[in-house]
Amino acid sequence: MKTSRFRAVVVTAVVAGLALVLLVVATAGDVYAPLGNADPGPLTTYGFAVVRFAADAAAAGCFGGLVFAAFVAPGRRGGALSADAYAASRFAAGCAACWLAAAVVAVPFSAAVAAGLPVARVLRPEVFLPTLSATEEPKAWLCVAVAAAVTTALAWPAMAWRTAVAAAVAAGVGLLPLVSVGHVSVGAGHDVATNVMFWHVPAASAWLGALVALLARLRRGPDALVLRRYHRLSLVCFVVTALSGAVAGFVLARPDGLISRYGLVLAIETAVLLAAGCCVAAWRRRRSGALLVVAELVLLALGTGGSAALSALVPPSFVNHPATVQETVLGYGLDAPLTLARLAGGWRPDLLFAPIALAAVTGYLLGLRRLRRRGDHWPPGRVVAWLAGWAIVVVVTSSGLGVYAPGTFSLHMVTHMALNMFAPVLLVLGGPVTLALRALPARGDVPGAREWIASLLHAPVTRFFAHPAVAAILFTGSFYALYFSDLFGEAMLYHWAHQLMKLHFLATGYLFAWVVVGADRTPRPLPHLVRLGMLFAVMPFHAFFGVILMSKQTLIASTYYHYLALPWAGDLLADQRLGGGIAWASGEIPMVVMVVALLVQWSRDDERKARRADRSGEADRDAYNAMLAELAARRN
Structure with a gap:
């Protein structure tokens, strides 16, 4: 043309x-x-x-x-x-x-x-x-x-x-x-x-x-x-x-x-x-x-x-359909009282997170199929971890739990902890980057998807966020900056800000878990002892956060919750204290999982080093014996 x-x-x-x-x-x-x-x-x-x-x-x-x-x-x-x-x-x-x-x-x-x-x-x-x-x-x-x-x-x-x-x-x-x-x-x-x-x-x-x-x-x-x-x-x-x-x-x-x-x-x-x-x-x-x-x-x-x-x-x-106050704030009504049946069966698909989860699972399974067709092995535990992690994301954003979470602080804290701690630990144990680098074909002179991923993995911005100090500050500091300022109350008034908050939870949780226990290699590999120290350094901050919430005498995001005026919500301050208890209690579970995963990785790494050392030692002995045999043959 x-x-x-x-x-x-x-x-x-x-x-x-x-x-x-x-x-x-x-x-x-x-x-x-x-x-x-x-x-x-x-x-x-x-x-x-x-x-x-x-x-x-x-x-x-x-x-x-x-x-x-x-x-x-x-x-x-x-x-x-x-x-x-x-x-x-x-x-x-x-x-x-x-x-x-x-x-x-x-x-x-x-x-x-x-x-x-x-x-x-x-x-x-x-x-x-x-x-x-x-x-x-x-x-x-x-x-x-x-x-x-x-x-x-x-x-x-x-x-x-x-x-x-x-x-x-x-x-x-x-x-x-x-x-x-x-x-x-x-x-x-x-x-x-x-x-x-x-x-x-x-x-x-x-x-x-x-x-x-x-x-x-x-x-x-x-x-x-x-x-x-x-x-x-x-x-x-x-x-x-x-x-x-x-x-x-x-x-x-x-x-x-x-x-x-x-x-x-x-x-x-x-x-x-x-x-x-x-x-x-x-x-x-x-x-x-x-x-x-x-x-x-x-x-x-x-x-x-x-x-x-x-x-x-x-x-x-x-x-034709004027919105109520709840529909104006949330997009839907929450007049029906909270019940276990509604939490389990009242699904409203989150069309931002559900497609992301579907694409992530589909791409992972396609990569797994390519590996198996080649005859390569991929640990089944990683597959289970990846699928379970995205299942948690879908449940807490699209099920009745995700629907009712904006209505009370305690349910919101359940979704927060799930997105920030439970799901990321499982996702990083799935090793998606390693799978992609192994499954995608290597190009010749023209870079393709494999080369793009490798380039982004070693980009300066990735190295910056993968720094242990940056990952730890983002992971722990987000709690205090969000809930002990006006950010949370303002974010809950707007759907886009609420979704951005969820994405932030998931991203910062994934970043920290990746640096500490991720199956994928980071741009800044850390010794296992340093990773363990990061975990123990972060643990008290989550406990303090939960304790502060449980003892706080003022209501967080009071304007937002009074706008909703849910008839079944009950005492909002008591519910907030319940949310603090959830943060304090549930935060320890994924931390323990990360400690166990880190210790297992540490043990396996030591075993690999030991086997490598044994192979190296055997090779040296074989070379020495061969040299002696050659000298003996020359003398004869």
Whole structure:
């Protein structure tokens, strides 16, 4: 594809997506009165729609371009970017700069829409600053701007693969703040809708941006490896985008709201997405076809326009199904009293953690199957530990325990301890990195998944977090910083912050357990005696934390629990003290497990060293006897 044609295709796609946005906004009518807001005027309404579309398109180009540079374009041995990867990284850096500019412009526009004032009036400092502090979306746009700035700084000079990955992570983080404050984060079912949109937005952005980067690459001729990797990426992105979009659309529209303008735009976006998926399938079979590529790009741009247009409309569920206080805070109601039957049978799948667990278990079992087909041995105990660890994660996030945990501090502490201590110990004993390095094939001149994992394992950032002092401080300090400040009360008011808290529990617990008893080798191997000392040094901090909670006379997160006002919760302070007892008692169990696991590893390591020494000694004796035999033969 020639450069002029490539630019024409990109411009056509952008114009098509923007035209859809403007058409929907022009025919939407008054979208402010149903929410009790004032109309900020046509300039602000249309201007914000255009800026939102520009930001979404630039974000997709940035994130997808970096994904293409890091994982689609062939790299070089030694961690340097190839010419194709460097070109994609520079394209992503340009998109990141545009994303930054659009996000900065979106801050006053979003503040104007939230305040119901023209954007020119909101630009006055005496109006802008109070509006910014009182509304959430302008703050989210500021977070996006910061992430875009960091991405630009990383991607523009990037010459190494790790830098491109770091830029992609920064861009991926920048995609999420708007999800946290958008329509999906409000009303009944917002927990489900927000979780799936955390998958939807990165997948859709990676698909669109990687396709543009691929078209730019195809100007220099086809490449079988690039096409094969892109097809895998696009297939995964299509499945994730389609499923997550369907779930979020159903939550926001509900069956009785599908026959509406919102439902029509949702249907158009769904049809566009399915058509793009058909283009991917057809292109994959034919291995060629410029028209299919162009059609896929135009369809994805229309889908981006449809998403921006949906953000300007009022979801029917807001009007037809007003949320209660509990649904506003949690996404669902908790009026039913807590019983053992509801804890065991009242499942509400957490669509953030459950897919992670499913992917982790599936990948592990696939790697295990590859090893067994080769005839290699893998300890069954590691398999059991890995499966049990993820089973704990799923149970405490998706079962009735996970549903009722936000209602009382004691149940929350059960989930905290499970995610921070019980599950991580089992997961690190599963040895997932070692399994991946053994199961994945080693590439020649073109690095693949095995080389990517090895590179990240020895990256400076990994070495920093794997430092025993850092791992121990994060593991123990998180308890005190979270619960003995206002962080816990603020985090529980927002679903995204609650999920981030769970991820933090799991990540810091895994990091500490990996350094101490992990089956995978760390970047900073420690003697067994030092690991044992780390365990004994950390134990008192958990005990003190539980004791402090049990003796505390003031209620933690009192505003949050009084908002919920659960009729069955009982004495909140007594429940908090129960949570302290749970933290004190249950914290010792995984510590004991880690001590036992460490002692077993220590013993096995000594046995291996002894056998190695014996083999070395036998070899020396055999060599000595052979020398004597040779000398005797010469004398004869």
